[in-house]
Amino acid sequence: MLSKKVKSRIFFLIVASVVTSAIIFFILKSLEDNVVYFFSPSDIYNKTNISFNEKIRVGGLVKENSIKKNQGKIVFVITDLKNEIIVSYNGLIPNLFSEGKGVIAEGKLKDKKYFIAEKILAKHDENYMPPEVGEVLEKSY
Amino acid sequence: MLKKFFPNKILSIDNKFINNLVFIMAIVATVGLIYALFLSPPDYIQGDSVRIMYVHVPSSFIALGSFAIMGVASILNLVFKIKFMPLVAKSLAPIGIVFTLLSIATGSLWGKPTWGIWWVWDARLTSMFILLCFYIAYILSWKLIYNFEKANKVSSIISIIGLFNLPIIKYSVDWWNTLHQPSSITLTSAPTIHHTMLIPLIIMMFGFTIYSLIIFLMRYKIEIIKFKLKKKNIK
Numbered sequence: 001m002l003s004k005k006v007k008s009r010i011f012f013l014i015v016a017s018v019v020t021s022a023i024i025f026f027i028l029k030s031l032e033d034n035v036v037y038f039f040s041p042s043d044i045y046n047k048t049n050i051s052f053n054e055k056i057r058v059g060g061l062v063k064e065n066s067i068k069k070n071q072g073k074i075v076f077v078i079t080d081l082k083n084e085i086i087v088s089y090n091g092l093i094p095n096l097f098s099e100g101k102g103v104i105a106e107g108k109l110k111d112k113k114y115f116i117a118e119k120i121l122a123k124h125d126e127n128y129m130p131p132e133v134g135e136v137l138e139k140s141y
Numbered sequence: 142m143l144k145k146f147f148p149n150k151i152l153s154i155d156n157k158f159i160n161n162l163v164f165i166m167a168i169v170a171t172v173g174l175i176y177a178l179f180l181s182p183p184d185y186i187q188g189d190s191v192r193i194m195y196v197h198v199p200s201s202f203i204a205l206g207s208f209a210i211m212g213v214a215s216i217l218n219l220v221f222k223i224k225f226m227p228l229v230a231k232s233l234a235p236i237g238i239v240f241t242l243l244s245i246a247t248g249s250l251w252g253k254p255t256w257g258i259w260w261v262w263d264a265r266l267t268s269m270f271i272l273l274c275f276y277i278a279y280i281l282s283w284k285l286i287y288n289f290e291k292a293n294k295v296s297s298i299i300s301i302i303g304l305f306n307l308p309i310i311k312y313s314v315d316w317w318n319t320l321h322q323p324s325s326i327t328l329t330s331a332p333t334i335h336h337t338m339l340i341p342l343i344i345m346m347f348g349f350t351i352y353s354l355i356i357f358l359m360r361y362k363i364e365i366i367k368f369k370l371k372k373k374n375i376k
Contacts, residue, residue, distance in 0.1 A: 009220045020305055028309075036318045037263035059318060094257030096186060104320060121256045124187060126325040128194070129335040134185025 038104045041083040044112060052109050058085055059104040059123060067099055078103060078115075089117040096122035159358060166351040173344035181341045193251040195342055199349040200244040201269075205307055207237030207353065208272060211279070212304035215297035227293045228368060230300060231283055232360035236353050238276040245269060256320060264313035265321035268306055275303035289371070 002010070028035060038059035044050065058078055066077035075088045087105045097103060102123030107116050129137070177195035184191035211230040218226035248266070249259045260266060279299045286292035314323045325333045332339055 006220060013216065013220060020302070024305055024309075032317075035264050037261065037320050038318050040318065092257075094255075096255055096257075101186070121258055121261075121320060123320060124255055124322050126322045127333045128191060128325060128338050129185050130182030130337055131185045132182075133335055 040080040041078055041085045042080050044085060044109070045083045050109060050112070052111070055106065055108060055118075057104055057106045058087070058115055059102065060085075062097070062099050062101060062103050064099050078105065085115050086113060087115045087117050089120055091118075091120070093120055094122040096124065101125070159355060162351060162355050162358075166348060166355060169344060169351060170348040173341060173348045176341035177345055182335075182337055184338075187255055190251060190254055191338070193247050194338075195345045197244055197247040197251060198342060199346040200240040200247060202346055203349050203353050204237055204241040204244050204269075204272065205310060207233045207240070208275070208300070208303060209307055211237065211300045212307075215300040218293070219297050219301070225365065225368075227297065228361060228364040230279075230296070232357050232364050234276060234280050234283075235360070236356050238273070238280065240349070240353075241269065241273045241276055245273065261320050263319040263321060264317045265310065265319050268310040268313050271306050272303070272310060275299060275306065279303070 038057035039047070040060050041058065044058060050056075060078040060080040063077035063079045063084065068075045073088065073090050074093065075086065077084050077086055079085075087107075089105065089107075097120060102125055104121040104123055105115060105117035106119040106121070108118075109115055173195070178192055181192075181195075183189045211233050214226040214230040214233075217223050218230075245266075248269075252261075253259050279296050282296040282299060283292050286295060311324075313319060314321050326339075334342065
């Protein structure tokens with residue numbers, strides 16, 4: 001049904017695809033630290049080669065009742081429900097920044113428990129619902 | 142119906158058929174826009190900013206889908222030597238690039254009030270930018286290379302290599318930590334979009350698809366005519 005020429009082209013295509021996929025996989029795997037946009041608190045906790053002078057990003061949920069504001073400075077806790085890290089920040093906060101919601105902090109690690117942020121980004125989750133449904137959801141917590 | 146894509150029959154897709162499609166698209170787009178912009182509820186967190194999603198998500202869908210079809214067409218051309226496949230891909234490219242740009246622009250407009258930043262180099266946004274580069278490379282290869290067969294080979298290779306970027310775009314939010322949120326509509330689990338927002342989103346996707354089909358048919362007809370004229374002139 002398929003001529004020899006066609007078969008050899010298909011074979012070549014499959015081999016080339018497998019090889020290309022493998023190359024891309026290994027490149028992305030080795031660049032993991034750079035492809036990832038932020039580390040979770042657990043990543044920071046488990047990491048062995050952290051430098052304390054490099055600019056990195058930490059992301060997770062803002063821990064409930066952890067936001068403390070003090071004359072333009074703000075201190076809060078980022079959690080991924082397994083580990084936590086304390087973040088302090090001086091500056092403007094985006095509108096969507098609130099407790100229980102996602103956040104990404106960019107800055108430097110003081111030590112494994114303490115992070116000094118230079119920039120705060122609010123992260124939106126994948127849930128979309130009208131306010132009424134949202135209220136029902138919040139009440140059920 | 143599929144026969145209509147073959148060069149001999151494509152010219153029979155006359156203006157009446159395209160006009161019917163335009164009519165359908167106008168209805169779908171109007172219903173979709175009214176639903177999306179006015180009747181659907183604001184989001185419980187982001188408020189009315191969510192309405193950009195009704196343009197952003199369909200644009201991304203068309204941008205990725207067009208490139209996928211271009212890639213498949215290029216494979217069919219390289220493997221089976223089906224003559225009109227490069228014309229299919231060539232006709233889709235401008236549509237794809239426009240919607241890629243629209244996706245990036247609407248995404249930035251959404252990101253500034255929501256995230257607090259216009260652009261980040263996280264996996265999703267970076268891979269979309271790479272898609273844009275592939276589209277530019279593809280279109281330029283047709284514009285700059287005069288010989289049809291050479292342009293066909295180069296553009297086909299570009300589109301096939303670009304195919305590998307598509308799963309990276311799609312799964313970037315699941316594989317790595319990104320600022321862009323994870324997928325809300327997946328094949329394996331229930332959508333995390335409430336139905337009052339999911340329905341206008343689907344209507345808008347449908348409208349965008351019909352629009353793309355119309356533009357594609359118009360371009361494809363012209364490409365076939367150009368191709369046939371070239372063949373006649375050589376003979």
